[in-house]
Amino acid sequence: MAKTKTKTGKQLKQAHQSTKAMANANGKPKDTPEQLYASAIDLVEQSQPDEALKKAKKLWAQVQNRSVTEALPALNLLGEISVELGDGEAARGYFEQAVALDPTGEIPEALGGGAEKFLWLAQLCEEGGQASVDWFERGVKALQVEISTIETGGLPGMDEESLLMLRVEKKRKLANALCGIVEVYMTDLSWEEDAEARCDALVTEAMAVEDETSAEVLQTLASVRLSQERKEDARAALTRSLQSWIELESDDAAVPDFATRVSLARLLMEAEMEVQAMQVLQRLVAENDQSVEAWYLGGWCQHLMAEKLQAAPEVSKDGDADMSVVNMGSVTMAWKGSRNWLNMALKLFDLLDYEDERLFGHAKALVAELDERLGPDETQPEGEDGAWEEWDGIVDGDEDGEDEGANVEEDEVMQDL
Numbered sequence: 001m002a003k004t005k006t007k008t009g010k011q012l013k014q015a016h017q018s019t020k021a022m023a024n025a026n027g028k029p030k031d032t033p034e035q036l037y038a039s040a041i042d043l044v045e046q047s048q049p050d051e052a053l054k055k056a057k058k059l060w061a062q063v064q065n066r067s068v069t070e071a072l073p074a075l076n077l078l079g080e081i082s083v084e085l086g087d088g089e090a091a092r093g094y095f096e097q098a099v100a101l102d103p104t105g106e107i108p109e110a111l112g113g114g115a116e117k118f119l120w121l122a123q124l125c126e127e128g129g130q131a132s133v134d135w136f137e138r139g140v141k142a143l144q145v146e147i148s149t150i151e152t153g154g155l156p157g158m159d160e161e162s163l164l165m166l167r168v169e170k171k172r173k174l175a176n177a178l179c180g181i182v183e184v185y186m187t188d189l190s191w192e193e194d195a196e197a198r199c200d201a202l203v204t205e206a207m208a209v210e211d212e213t214s215a216e217v218l219q220t221l222a223s224v225r226l227s228q229e230r231k232e233d234a235r236a237a238l239t240r241s242l243q244s245w246i247e248l249e250s251d252d253a254a255v256p257d258f259a260t261r262v263s264l265a266r267l268l269m270e271a272e273m274e275v276q277a278m279q280v281l282q283r284l285v286a287e288n289d290q291s292v293e294a295w296y297l298g299g300w301c302q303h304l305m306a307e308k309l310q311a312a313p314e315v316s317k318d319g320d321a322d323m324s325v326v327n328m329g330s331v332t333m334a335w336k337g338s339r340n341w342l343n344m345a346l347k348l349f350d351l352l353d354y355e356d357e358r359l360f361g362h363a364k365a366l367v368a369e370l371d372e373r374l375g376p377d378e379t380q381p382e383g384e385d386g387a388w389e390e391w392d393g394i395v396d397g398d399e400d401g402e403d404e405g406a407n408v409e410e411d412e413v414m415q416d417l
Contacts, residue, residue, distance in 0.1 A: 033062050033070065040077060049084040056081055068101045072112025075101070079120060092124045105142025115142035119177055129188040136181045143174040171210050178206040179220040186227055199224045215241040215256050219264055226270055235271050238264070242276055250287055258288060265297050274305045292345050292354045296363050299342030303366060306334035332374070339370040339377060 036059040043052035056078045063070040079094035095117040107113025118139035125132045149155060150167045158166070182202045185195045192198070203224055206217045218241035225234035241264065245255045256264070261280055268277035281298040284291060309331045342363045349360050371377065 031058065033059055033074075036062070037073065037077065040081070044081065044084070049081050053078070053081045053085065069107065069111040069113075072098055072101055072107065074112075076112055076117060079117070083120065083124075088124050092121065092126075095121050095124070105138070106145070109146070114146060115139040115173070115177075118142060119173075119180070122177075122180060129184065132184050132188070133181055136177050136184070140174060140177050140181075143170055143177065146170050147174065168211070172214055175206040175209045175214060175217050178202050178209070179217055182206075182220050182224065186223065196228065199227075213240075215244045215254070215264075216260055218244070219256075219260065219267060222267055222271070226267065231271060234267075235273060238268055238271055238273060238276070242268075242280070246279065250283070258284065258291070262291070262293055262297070265294075265301070269297070269301055269304065272308075274301050274308070277301045278305075290348055290352065292348045292352060292356075293359065295341050295345035295348060296359055299338045299340075299345060299363065299366065302334050302338035302341060303370075306331050306338060309334060335370055335374055339367055339374065342367050342370070343377070 036055050040052045040055035040059065043049070043055060056074065060071075060074045060078060063074050075094045075098040079091045079098065082088075082091035082094060098112070098117045099121070101107075102113040102117075105113055105115050105118060109116070116139075118135050122132045122135035122139060125135055147167065147170045150163055150170065153163075155163060155166075179202070182199050185192065185198050185202070189195055203217070203221050206220065207213050210217065218237045222234040222237035222241065225231070225237060245252070248255050255261075261284055265277045265280045265284070268274070268280065278298065278301055281294055281301060284294040285298065288294070345363050346360070346367065348354065349363070354360070
């Protein structure tokens with residue numbers, strides 16, 4: 001699914017340019033609303049959300065009885081910091097207060113208005129289903145108004161390049177909001193008679209919105225096609241999605257966020273594109289080696305690769321050489337790779353108190369099966385530090401080349417598929 005991305009501190013700064021509206025002209029030199037807002041943003045950027053929340057609450061205490069355009073930025077900031085802290089209930093409360101002050105999103109985003117609060121509430125909505133769709137649709141309407149205003153030159157003071165960038169940003173957000181509605185119809189509202197038709201219409205609309213279809217929208221299209229058992233169409237969409245960013249640096253704005261790429265890996269596996277899924281997963285663990293889900297999916301993916309290799313007919317190369325030995329060697333490498341990734345997922349599960357018991361149970365069952373198939377894992381050193389050292393450099397290898405052999409083996413497995 002193509003969800004709206006959680007804003008970084010830098011994006012929060014850009015989203016609320018007019019913090020001067022919150023400044024108290026007669027206030028003390030320290031801890032004015034403007035200073036509190038800027039301080040909270042800096043703390044978010046420094047990955048200190050708890051401290052940022054304290055500043056934001058002080059800010060709210062000063063501006064809650066002032067004008068709407070002073071209160072809205074503070075509420076949005078409180079909501080987004082609460083999301084960062086995992087406090088969905090508090091976040092909903094803040095965004096609902098923001099909606100009460102700006103029910104249609106007509107107030108410009110630079111003054112704290114706009115569509116963002118509706119999109120957050122669509123994702124935080126406990127009821128799900130139609131309630132989520134309603135929030136998404138309110139966000140869609142607000143974004144359509146914003147885009148229309150930009151295209152008709154209704155934002156004085158902005159140069160042409162800035163307007164173009166803003167237009168691209170809003171269109172992408174609109175496309176992602178439409179994709180958010182698609183996911184609801186594929187899950188909570190899948191029993192609706194017109195669910196499939198709505199999904200098709202919404203994906204078509206999302207693809208028409210952007211000047212260049214984003215990876216997230218193509219990913220949503222693939223999800224719809226898989227649900228319709230149109231695997232080849234899904235594979236084509238996934239290939240286009242992957243090609244749009246796979247060669248880019250991780251900090252490029254065109255690269256989907258981490259959670260979206262985890263979902264992409266799942267879709268690639270569902271579409272039987274295991275090699276491409278491992279490309280994505282290797283990159284994910286290189287970016288965040290504490291993602292339980294990424295390690296688990298990598299283990300499960302290699303397990304599927306081994307099964308596919310094992311089921312493949314034994315063929316001859318150059319007319320004479322029996323490939324059965326080569327094939328079984330690749331199968332064994334895939335089994336071992338699967339066990340290593342799954343073991344890492346299990347270690348992190350305990351270390352991080354991960355809550356997905358179904359994932360834990362499946363990973364544990366797979367490791368038990370692989371231990372029985374391969375025998376005891378004598379290469380796995382005792383203790384957490386040893387496990388981390390073994391997998392350091394899994395994607396690109398260590399600078400000294402110590403892990404090059406492991407990567408060569410993995411490449412061989414992929415080539416045999």
